[in-house]
Amino acid sequence: MAAANRDAFWAPSSKVNPDLARERESATFDVRELTHIIDGSPDRTKRRKELENLLYSEPVFRDVGRLSMERDEIYEQGVLKSIKLFEWSRKYKWDDDDFELASRLANHDISMSLQHAMFIPAIERLASDTQKAKWLPRALHYEMIGTYAQTELGHGTNLMELETTATFDPERNEFIMNSPTVTSMKWWPGALGKSSNTAIVLAQLIVKGKNHGLHPFLVPLRSMEDHTPLPGISVGDIGPKMALNCIDNGFLIMKNVRIPRENMFMKNAEVTRDGRFISRGVDKANYATMVLVRVKITRWAFESLSDGATTAVRYSVVRRQSSLKPGERELQVLDYQSQQYKVLPALAASYAFLMTNRSLHRLYDSVHADIMAGNTKLLAELHCQSSALKAYMSEVVVQLLELCRQACGGHGYLASSGIGLLCASSAPLVTVEGENSVLYQQAARYLMKQVAKAVVGDPVASGFQYLLTQSSSDRPDIRIQNLADCGNLDTLLQVYQRMAFSVVTGAARKLQMAIESGVEQHVAWNNNMVSLIQAARFYALHGIAKEAGYFLATPTLTPDQFELVRAAELQAMAKVRHDAVPLVDAFDLHDICLHSALGCYDGNVYERLYALAQTSSLNKTQVHPAYYKHIRGLVKDGQKQLRQQSKL
């Protein structure tokens, strides 16, 4: 597609699909006001619009051609986008919020996203003041382009078994970095393969033959002059992935790579010139960057889901298919109850996730400020909440996005729908920054400790008061007698607390019984892992309907009450359906950001599908070269055989 046509492609059309226009006219609330709430304030909306104008004035951010690009081109485009954002960040002195917003507007489709997502935050959190003074300006001015290299080919989850070593050489006042085995090579770090010249490498610290555990080190990878790998460094890309192919996730093998002693991150621990190891702060302080990124993932979960919900809702009101009564006009597919059941949970969860992320962010900011001041009292609660919410929200996003894709029928399978790519690029959220079942277990571990406290009457953390209130014998009955009761938030909270109490204490009981019967603690944990993971998950009405078994078996609800909840859920869906389009419009996603022929604001779905099909590389010529190479021979042979047969 020529550049001029690309611009035309994204230009909003004055001709809006009439079904979509009607939905907007009947909105029961002010969409702009809701947009301000979603953005945070009218000023934040204004700022977003300013950044949209800046970004989308650049051809590289408007491109629709990526659907037919080769890997090299995808990578190069991702690099170009990174460079643009970095240049603007430097020129306009963007703060973290601005950078995050700009990155979101670029769909995080940038090769060197780790620079701001992990590399700079890790320096801020793990480096001593002297190191920060030295490294931060180099990172913020993009002389250092960096990555966070923790995972290895052999181990991602179990950090204790990482094999990379950093051995202190007191004579030369240096660390010697080594990847001693095949499985010890670093594998997966984003931007490691081709883009980064520096890495934060997590390695086992060896001093005087003693292993002091995992610590972070700043390792130069490539020459600052010509970007060639430095002596002892083998580095490269790990190959194409299901999505996110603009990112050069890489491998790294180090052979006797020497770095100055001062390159060990020294906020939390230090090796002195004479080889003494000094540990400061809490044991897990070096995991701080992971906690931050888990919080960020809950934001990305909201963003991906709101993209998917917008596309699925808009398309579902534009698409008409079949009628309920023969001869009647075909129905907008969103009017089928089953379609509402596929699409509206994604819409509802988008809003719930936005608010949850905000609350988690507030907790993060407050605990982070405490930690910087030396107070780590709430670290365990933050670790529990960030682990459980990262796991739960990413799990739900992956499931709901796939439903949104299915809700778009066959067109949802086209790359031009945008939704397949969204599913593929969101899929790793369940794995990165801690695989979900592993993170649920971290939360379960904290929960079990809270149960132990509740049992002996000790105070429990603020979010776990239900362990005390729900255990008392005079707890009130659940009052669900009619549909209106199902809409009472206090009642719903009570339902969840009761179910959570039963599941959490049930898991604790099973664990305790297994241990008392003589089973070793870690075996008992493994034998009860599914119950423990369930205990760490949390669930409104849809959650109750989906997890019926737990609410009926615990027993939190009677079968009659459960039927009422189900009826109330369907009633709520019909109500939300009326405002579904205004509710997705309030996300105010620019068409370029959404990148979907099915989800565009004007609803001209069919025209855009056809226009995007024209960009297929197969359509460059009327007759494809494959015809001359292969198909022509087949057809000619067939013709020849037919002629011979007709002669017989």
Ligand SMILES: CCC/C=C/C(=O)SCCNC(=O)CCNC(=O)[C@H](O)C(C)(C)COP(=O)([O-])OP(=O)([O-])OC[C@H]1O[C@@H](n2cnc3c(N)ncnc32)[C@H](O)[C@@H]1OP(=O)([O-])[O-]
């Ligand atoms: C942008 C996307 C790019 C992606 C990037 C990446 O993926 S980068 C790569 C991302 N990679 C990953 O995410 C790897 C995932 N793996 C891990 O995070 C860890 O290895 C582990 C948590 C699974 C276990 O760790 P372990 O064997 O060391 O520990 P343990 O289970 O024996 O527990 C010991 C104690 O430590 C506590 N504690 C643990 N973590 C934290 C924390 N963050 N904070 C605070 N506390 C924490 C825990 O509660 C327990 O406390 P207790 O009960 O003793 O008072």
Ligand SMILES: Cc1cc2nc3c(=O)[nH]c(=O)nc-3n(C[C@H](O)[C@H](O)[C@H](O)COP(=O)(O)OP(=O)(O)OC[C@H]3O[C@@H](n4cnc5c(N)ncnc54)[C@H](O)[C@@H]3O)c2cc1C
């Ligand atoms: C797109 C992408 C980007 C990434 N970026 C980075 C990066 O920038 N830097 C970096 O260092 N790493 C990065 N990673 C690596 C990522 O952090 C790891 O993949 C993740 O931590 C899981 O580790 P693993 O792949 O080794 O899985 P494993 O730990 O081998 O787990 C495999 C499976 O085993 C099961 N399992 C494992 N342990 C347990 C347990 N204790 N209990 C129950 N079940 C268990 C789970 O089902 C799990 O899915 C990235 C990964 C991806 C996919």
